[in-house]
Amino acid sequence: MTCRNYKELMMGYLDNELDDEQRKVLEEHLASCSECSKELEQFKQLKRITDEVTLVEPEDRIWEEYWGSIYNRIERGIGWILFSVAAILLIIYAGFKAIEELIRDPAVGIILKAGLLALVAGLAILFVSILRERLYFRKRERYKDVRR
Amino acid sequence: MRSQTNITIDDAALVEQCKSGDSDAMERLILRYQNRVYNAILKICANPHDAAELTQDTFVKVIENIDKFRGRSSFYTWVFRIAVNLTLNYCRRNARLGIRSLDAEKNHHDWQATTLLKQFLTNGRSPDPALVAQNKELCRLAVKALMKLDDDQRAVVVLRDIESMNYAQIADVLDIELGTLKSRLSRARCKLRDVLETMVK
Structure with a gap:
């Protein structure tokens, strides 16, 4: 050796x-x-x-809102899912109401009806998705208060 | 008397209570480890703000995954595995983005700390331990030297000397072989010695 x-x-x-x-x-x-x-x-x-170099006690400030935010983050995950699903359903329902007469009219072709329904559903999902992203990034952006 | 027994409840019992939906048990587990986890993360990533956030990420993961924890390793090493993995990923991401801690750039060292360090490194008389403990600047120097190691090497030194884990626990946390750990630790300490020696030159 x-x-x-x-x-x-x-x-x-x-x-x-x-x-x-x-x-x-x-x-x-x-x-x-x-x-x-x-x-x-x-x-x-x-x-x-x-x-x-061992333990440097973290300042208490770190733990002050700690518990709140841990559970907030978990709850928010669930909250966002419920919010998204409900918002999408409501918007689809409103959209459906707006075009209900057209849908019930037997003279309008089935393809047009399906297309309109898909359009309403697509718009609802897009709207909620963009809204979510907006809210999320506003919260996450660390430099949002910095003037550029 | 009640609080006496509370203190002695071990992790495994608390984990079982968590799984049956007792949120007090989870709170106690987190209180038990949060300072140590924060400290280890801080020594690996060297950024107090991000260390706080990574600590929080760690416990969010712990809460979300406690049901999947099978007890093959101890709760203690499991928590640290989550923490170290998150922190090493964070370091890699920062390295990719070219972000470096501002603190690492400063090149001015406190004269007293450097002298103390010199005394430490030369084989002569060791300085008064009380003096060493008080000297925050020496700690800062040592942390700076630690930052010059590779992330993987630093993690090993932090878990061994700062968190005082034994080899088996570190190997478990990092999911590496004992032999790999030994050679990594030996390389890390050699490099650390060289870094500190250049600091006092």
Whole structure:
């Protein structure tokens, strides 16, 4: 084994992840290799630095509206679906009412009727979809208050 | 007395309560981990605002997917797996868009912190631990050095030294082999050492 191979053992040593056998192998090597024992000292110091970086308590402000927004986000997902479905149905219904006489008129061809119905349904879905996107992006856009 | 027993309820029991629709149990699980998850995310992404948002994304996912959690790993590593995956995706997206933290660009270091760091790195007498703990600037330097690592390497160091996970837990969170973890950790620390050494030069 070359000195390079001992590096992973050194890490395990620092992190307390070696079994007795591995520890013995490393310690025997360290006793005979000053380069590696110097390096281990360096890594010990390094680990003390990274250990020191530990917990920085987040400001309470972060958690203040936290719960509200977690549930809001989940509820909003469901809310949006219900809203979209209902809005689409209502708009289709209104559109259908507007062309009801045409539809009931036996003189108008079936293809024209189907076309009109599809048109109404398509418009309803497009309208709701664009409305949703508008509302969504207004809320999400982080720079909306920045004047450009 | 009641609060005493509450503290000792373990994650698995709380998860079972969540699955049966107890939202208090979920709240307690989140309170138990939110600071640690936030802290780990912050150390990987180095942006407090986005870290808060990523923490929230993490728990939204936890709430949405708790029913699918089978308990093959612990709840603890499961939460961190979600958090780390979201954060690494965020880092990759930012890298693609060429966004870098402004903080990483600053090149001025506090003289006292650099001296302290130098003392640390040389094998001589170690500085007073209290002094080190107080020195926010040293922490800032260390975080900056961490930011020079690859995202994957940084995640390993953060989970090991900052979150104090053992190797098995880290391998579980990152879904990698133990051997891969060991070599990644060793590479990460070598690079970190080099980065810190150039900082004090």
